[in-house]
Amino acid sequence: MRESIGEARQKAGKREAAVLLVLTLVTLFVIFGTWHVNKIKANEAMGKQHKEEIKKKPYSQKTPASLSSHPKTANESKKPKEKTATAANAGTEIQIAKKTTAHISTATQSQKETNNIQEKNETSVKKLKTPKRIKIENKETKKAAMAPAVHKSETKQKQIDPSERKTVYLTFDDGPSHVSGGILDILNQFQAKATFFMLEPNILRFPEAVKRMDQEGQALGLHGVSHDPKKFYRTKETVVQEMDQDNLALQKITGKKSVLIRTPYGSAPYMKPAYQDAVREHGYQLWDWTIDSKDWSFRSPQYVEYSIVQIKNMEHRKEPVVILLHERKETLESLPKLLEYLMKNRYQFKRIEPAMKPVTFHVS
Numbered sequence: 110m111r112e113s114i115g116e117a118r119q120k121a122g123k124r125e126a127a128v129l130l131v132l133t134l135v136t137l138f139v140i141f142g143t144w145h146v147n148k149i150k151a152n153e154a155m156g157k158q159h160k161e162e163i164k165k166k167p168y169s170q171k172t173p174a175s176l177s178s179h180p181k182t183a184n185e186s187k188k189p190k191e192k193t194a195t196a197a198n199a200g201t202e203i204q205i206a207k208k209t210t211a212h213i214s215t216a217t218q219s220q221k222e223t224n225n226i227q228e229k230n231e232t233s234v235k236k237l238k239t240p241k242r243i244k245i246e247n248k249e250t251k252k253a254a255m256a257p258a259v260h261k262s263e264t265k266q267k268q269i270d271p272s273e274r275k276t277v278y279l280t281f282d283d284g285p286s287h288v289s290g291g292i293l294d295i296l297n298q299f300q301a302k303a304t305f306f307m308l309e310p311n312i313l314r315f316p317e318a319v320k321r322m323d324q325e326g327q328a329l330g331l332h333g334v335s336h337d338p339k340k341f342y343r344t345k346e347t348v349v350q351e352m353d354q355d356n357l358a359l360q361k362i363t364g365k366k367s368v369l370i371r372t373p374y375g376s377a378p379y380m381k382p383a384y385q386d387a388v389r390e391h392g393y394q395l396w397d398w399t400i401d402s403k404d405w406s407f408r409s410p411q412y413v414e415y416s417i418v419q420i421k422n423m424e425h426r427k428e429p430v431v432i433l434l435h436e437r438k439e440t441l442e443s444l445p446k447l448l449e450y451l452m453k454n455r456y457q458f459k460r461i462e463p464a465m466k467p468v469t470f471h472v473s
């Protein structure tokens with residue numbers, strides 16, 4: 110009996126222990142379960158709150174949408190300016206968002222997530238900018254691809270017979286003068302040759318300029334004595350006489366005579382067929398021009414643009430490009446501009462030669 114009582118007590122003790130253990134386990138499970146459920150709920154609440162916050166923010170709504178909705182579309186690649194503007198807007202919005210986040214952030218996790226979104230945004234902005242960069246690189250690649258071609262053409266140009274290149278004949282009337290030296294300096298800078306149609310009184314007044322022209326290989330031509338149409342064109346004899354007198358002055362200074370002549374204001378309308386025959390009989394070659402720079406009229410840099418328009422118009426014509434210029438201060442000042450244009454457009458500057466067929470206006 111004792112034994113049975115002891116056994117019974119022992120059994121009861123075990124049962125109590127088992128119940129206690131179960132109870133403890135259940136309690137622990139309930140506590141953990143409640144804590145876990147609460148935690149999930151809390152997380153969900155935070156997530157929801159955060160989503161709402163995001164919705165309120167303009168950048169999070171616009172930017173990722175605008176970034177993802179049309180990246181790399183044909184339309185966008187056609188509008189780089191618009192794209193840059195969007196990127197700039199996105200940048201500004203992100204900055205605003207950063208400021209806003211500082212105020213809003215109640216939960217640290219929320220901030221972390223916002224930061225993540227910002228990072229994503231920045232990445233998106235980078236992505237957005239990328240096509241632009243690629244474009245530039247493409248341009249450069251294109252340039253690089255073109256470079257050898259340009260180089261080739263340049264090499265080709267050097268190899269081409271000089272007679273196949275475009276030629277321009279610059280002609281300066283009414284000199285020599287106090288600007289002759291400046292004109293010669295510029296011609297030398299461009300390794301250019303030109304032709305000077307000079308007046309007898311000026312040849313005698315600026316003999317050193319004439320000598321320099323001659324020494325530097327410029328062509329020397331005649332322009333008469335009076336430069337007065339009434340005197341010059343009075344008869345065919347007066348025309349020849351003025352040219353002869355001019356030629357004597359040139360010979361006096363340089364020891365050379367010239368056959369190249371240009372009559373004052375050009376051959377039209379004064380140089381009638383009889384006048385033209387007369388000068389030809391005396392061994393002169395009458396030269397007019399194909400491009401009037403009107404430098405004498407503009408007296409400003411405008412003559413350069415005016416000339417360039419005419420040069421462009423003449424590119425597909427067979428006549429030689431003979432430009433009429435004058436020894437004037439304003440002409441000298443803008444001369445480099447004109448020569449730069451001609452140089453870039455592969456013109457070579459040559460002087461008029463007696464062997465050439467003269468350009469003459471048609472006089473009826």
Ligand SMILES: [Zn+2]
Binds near residue numbers: 282283332336373374
């Ligand atoms: Zn003149």
